[in-house]
Amino acid sequence: MSFVIEESVLRRRIGGKTVQRGQLEQLLLVGQQRNVEIQVMPLDREDHAGLSGPFTLMETSDNRRVGYVEVQNVSRLHTERKLVRELEAQYGIIRAQALTPRESLAFVEKLLGEL
Known part of the structure; x- marks a missing residue:
């Protein structure tokens, strides 16, 4: 994790x-x-890839990857591979900046x- x-x-x-x-x-x-x-x-990072808000990436027991986004009482589970890959790429950048x-x-x- x-x-x-x-x-x-x-x-x-x-x-x-x-x-x-x-x-x-x-x-x-x-x-x-x-x-x-x-x-x-x-805090001293002037800009980073996570400023648009939190998200969660998960992999199911059958190896499907999903992304979950929740902002201001609106939540969405992303299962489309293209959207999940975008979140995965964003997370990679966030990790590199942290x-x-x-x-x-x-x-x-x-x-x-x-x-």
Whole structure:
């Protein structure tokens, strides 16, 4: 599994400091698993391929790939191969623009130290 998370989401203290600390600690635990890659998109990126909003890419047990987009109470499941490939290409660019998984875990540890 692979995730790219905006730095602003990690810094937002919804629920207070204690909740934020628990969330960051959980990210570190999950991010150290061999089948998980967590990347952080830093705030100092002036522009990146994910600015149009979040999306999820999934592969079903029968190897079909789908994309899911949800914005402002509107959700859509994309199954058309062309649209899914476009989302996959966009995700590849997002990953290239974000911190590496190792840099991202170090960044989360740094945020924990600031609490």
